[in-house]
Amino acid sequence: MxxxxxxxxxxxxxxxxxxxxINGLTLGATYALIALGYTMVYGIIQLINFAHGDIYMxxxxxxxxxxxxxxxxxxxxxxxxxxxxxxxxxxxxxxxxRPLRRAPRLNLLITTIGVSIFLETFMTVLKGPQPTxxxxxxxxxxxxxxxxxxxxxxxxxxxxxxVLMVGLQIIIKYTKIGKAMRAASEDYDTASLMGIxxxxxxxxxxxxxxxxxxxxxxxxxxxxxxxxxxxxxxxGLKAFVAAVLGGIGNIPGxxxxxxxxxxxxxxxxxxxxxxxxxxxxxxxxxxxLLVRPTGLLGRPIQRKV
Amino acid sequence: MLVGxxxxxxxxxxxxxxxxxxxxxxHAAFLSIGAYTAAILTRDFHMPFLAxxxxxxxxxxxxxxxxxxxxLKLTGDYLGIATLGFxxxxxxxxxxxxITGGAIGLAAIPRASNLINVTVFVILAVVAMVLLENSxxxxxxxxxxxxxxxxxxxxxxxxxxxxxxxxxxxxLAGISGGFxxxxxxxLNPNDFGFLKSFEILNFVVLGGLxxxxxxxVGTTVLTLAPEFLRFVQEYRMMIYGLLLVLMMIFRPNxxxxxxxFRRLLRRRKQKAAAISG
Numbered sequence: 095m096x097x098x099x100x101x102x103x104x105x106x107x108x109x110x111x112x113x114x115x116i117n118g119l120t121l122g123a124t125y126a127l128i129a130l131g132y133t134m135v136y137g138i139i140q141l142i143n144f145a146h147g148d149i150y151m152x153x154x155x156x157x158x159x160x161x162x163x164x165x166x167x168x169x170x171x172x173x174x175x176x177x178x179x180x181x182x183x184x185x186x187x188x189x190x191x192r193p194l195r196r197a198p199r200l201n202l203l204i205t206t207i208g209v210s211i212f213l214e215t216f217m218t219v220l221k222g223p224q225p226t227x228x229x230x231x232x233x234x235x236x237x238x239x240x241x242x243x244x245x246x247x248x249x250x251x252x253x254x255x256x257v258l259m260v261g262l263q264i265i266i267k268y269t270k271i272g273k274a275m276r277a278a279s280e281d282y283d284t285a286s287l288m289g290i291x292x293x294x295x296x297x298x299x300x301x302x303x304x305x306x307x308x309x310x311x312x313x314x315x316x317x318x319x320x321x322x323x324x325x326x327x328x329x330g331l332k333a334f335v336a337a338v339l340g341g342i343g344n345i346p347g348x349x350x351x352x353x354x355x356x357x358x359x360x361x362x363x364x365x366x367x368x369x370x371x372x373x374x375x376x377x378x379x380x381x382x383l384l385v386r387p388t389g390l391l392g393r394p395i396q397r398k399v
Numbered sequence: 400m401l402v403g404x405x406x407x408x409x410x411x412x413x414x415x416x417x418x419x420x421x422x423x424x425x426h427a428a429f430l431s432i433g434a435y436t437a438a439i440l441t442r443d444f445h446m447p448f449l450a451x452x453x454x455x456x457x458x459x460x461x462x463x464x465x466x467x468x469x470x471l472k473l474t475g476d477y478l479g480i481a482t483l484g485f486x487x488x489x490x491x492x493x494x495x496x497x498i499t500g501g502a503i504g505l506a507a508i509p510r511a512s513n514l515i516n517v518t519v520f521v522i523l524a525v526v527a528m529v530l531l532e533n534s535x536x537x538x539x540x541x542x543x544x545x546x547x548x549x550x551x552x553x554x555x556x557x558x559x560x561x562x563x564x565x566x567x568x569x570x571l572a573g574i575s576g577g578f579x580x581x582x583x584x585x586l587n588p589n590d591f592g593f594l595k596s597f598e599i600l601n602f603v604v605l606g607g608l609x610x611x612x613x614x615x616v617g618t619t620v621l622t623l624a625p626e627f628l629r630f631v632q633e634y635r636m637m638i639y640g641l642l643l644v645l646m647m648i649f650r651p652n653x654x655x656x657x658x659x660f661r662r663l664l665r666r667r668k669q670k671a672a673a674i675s676g
Contacts, residue, residue: 142476193648199475200422201651204604207597208643215636331487331593338480373491376484383481384469 113243114360120248120317122356123255127310128333129340129348130262131303137279137343138299140199144206145186146307147330148213151323153179153308154228154315155217161229172254175312176305183304184297192293210326217323225322228315251313258309259349262302266345271298279343328372332359335379341392350391402622403517404578407524409602409618410611411571414528416600417609418537419564420544421471422479424596425486426572431493431591433459433573434580441581448516452577459573460566467565471558474547486596493588510584517578524571528611531567540564544609601643 131146156175160166166174190209194202266272274295277285286292314329315321336355340347355375362374382389412426437455440446446454470481531537539560542550551557580586598621606617 140476142480190644190648194651197647197651200416200604200608201647203479204601205644205647208640208647210640212637212640212644215634215640219634219637331483334480335484338477369495370491373488376487376491379484380470380481380488383473383477383484387473387477 114364115357116244116248118357118360119353120251120356121360122336122353123251124310124314124317124352125329125333125336125355126349126352127255127258127306127313128329129337129352130259130345131307132334133337133340133342133345133348134275134279134299134303136337137345138275138282138296139191139195141191141202142206142334143191143303144203144330145209145213146303147326147333148210149179149183149304149326150307150311150314150329150333151217151321151326152182152213153304153311154321154325155221155226155311156308157312157315158226158228158321168250172309172312175308179304179308179311180301183300183307187297187300192296210330214323214326221323223323225320225325228319228321247317251317254309254313258306262306262345265302271295275299332372332375335375338379338389339382341389344389344391347389347391351389354390400514400517400582402619403514403521404575404582405599405602405622406521406615406618407578408572408575408599409606409614410524410528411568411575412599413603413609413611413614414531414540414571415564415568417603417607417614418532418544419540419561420547421561421565422475423482423565423568424479424593424600425466425482425484425489426568426599427591427593427595428486428489429459429463429569429572430576430579430595430599431489431586431588432462432576434576434586434591435493436573437577438580438586448581452574455577456570456573459576460570463569463572464562464566467562471561471565483593483596486591486593490588490592493591510581520574520578524574525611525615532611536560536563541609605646 128146128150131149132143135141135143135146153175156178157171160171160174186209190205191202194205266275271294274285274290275298277288277290278292278295282292285295310329311321311326314325332355333352336351337348338351339354340349340351342348355378358378359371359374362368363371367374386392408426408430411429412423415421415423415426433455435455436458437451440451440454441448444451466482466485470478470485473481539550539555542553542555543557543560547557576591602618602621603614604617605621606615607613
């Protein structure tokens with residue numbers, strides 16, 4: 095086929111656009127996984143768990159350990175990291191957050207930050223502050239579709255994220271505990287009056303959130319081939335922005351927010367703002383807070399007197 | 400001396416978050432604005448220290464008000480998030496601007512902070528805070544903290560007072576930043592991120608949110624403690640994090656929170672009168 099020069103260029107540009115979209119969606123999917131944890135916890139107990147980003151980080155490190163020490167395959171690594179972080183998340187909730195259930199908001203926030211600092215420095219003491227590489231566990235194959243080039247790892251990330259998110263939706267919509275979670279986020283006190291064991295629901299919420307974050311950590315670790323004790327800080331903050339973007343407390347919102355943020359960052363870098371990459375997230379945050387503070391998919395809150 | 404500098408910043412934060420109840424996680428950004436402004440003025444424009452200090456404070460206050468106008472509409476968590484975002488934006492902006500030296504930072508700042516002028520400003524700040532706290536202004540702020548809707552119903556123009564509190568708090572942060580710059584003689588934008596905001600917040604919370612003596616005590620303890628804990632340097636931050644969590648569980652009001660000095664003194668006087676009478 096003999097394409098004329100101009101149509102050739104056009105398909106190249108379209109290909110580049112699609113390329114960036116894939117990059118953005120991949121990045122966004124990882125943000126979404128973390129954002130889901132933030133949003134679910136906030137939905138029920140109105141707490142911004144600053145330590146959530148660090149659970150993501152620990153998931154990544156456990157992934158490294160499992161591959162480096164036990165030489166397991168990808169799926170087992172993922173499962174182990176998720177399980178370990180479930181235990182970690184639930185423990186943190188039990189030990190640090192539950193005693194403060196009735197305390198003023200600021201104190202809980204400070205506690206989450208305290209836990210966050212503790213986890214970060216714990217990892218630093220254990221492994222040193224420098225980034226560690228992620229040992230190879232997945233073969234990175236470059237796939238080609240027409241003019242598009244993307245890596246098999248991106249495909250894996252997208253697929254795993256999709257599966258996890260669909261799984262989450264199924265749990266929320268069709269299981270009893272999912273219903274309990276929805277009830278608790280709708281009205282905490284009434285839910286407990288209705289006989290729902292709120293403590294169990296909250297623990298379960300933390301468990302799922304932590305599992306998702308751990309998955310995100312392992313995936314990102316593999317994708318960027320780097321894990322460091324402080325990787326949770328920026329990622330956590332950005333995922334938090336993603337959650338707010340979609341409407342904090344709203345699960346599809348967190349997914350949407352994550353994807354949008356990923357796309358915005360990738361396109362922002364492509365447009366030349368690479369040094370301001372991190373600020374893109376926060377600028378979006380302030381814009382959304384001013385224009386529509388309840389987020390894209392959130393319901394407007396009524397302030398009761 | 401660092402204690403004094405942090406006390407000024409902490410008093411500012413105390414006003415915004417402790418007395419007025421507005422959660423702000425971006426306080427360090429205002430410190431950095433004041434620091435960079437003052438540093439550039441003394442270093443490149445050769446202005447006298449006092450002038451650039453005040454101008455630094457005013458610049459910080461200006462940005463505080465500019466940020467406050469749109470953002471103070473938000474409540475509680477959302478306000479905290481927005482100020483956090485602003486703090487990060489400022490940090491990234493300073494890392495990329497040429498005039499602030501970019502990521503390498505700003506160096507060769509003349510040393511102009513000394514024990515005397517820092518102490519003078521600390522005393523001024525404390526006096527100002529005490530006067531504000533006991534005035535109509537302070538009462539309005541506390542009303543806003545306790546119940547914003549009720550305060551509004553009582554005829555208090557909440558937006559106006561919140562912006563004023565924010566502006567004053569940021570002014571103090573700016574001054575503190577100016578001192579900081581001229582003490583360390585080097586500024587790095589990454590010093591002024593969320594972690595620093597959080598540190599200052601801890602000073603205030605440890606001492607007791609809303610309490611001026613508490614803020615002073617909290618700042619002093621937390622600034623000097625790392626010196627004494629130097630032998631566990633590696634684990635320092637771990638202990639710090641743990642300490643925070645424990646404190647929140649067991650003594651959430653801070654060391655001096657809820658302690659009203661005037662009530663204590665009055666009770667002593669009453670006891671003394673009862674004994675002698």
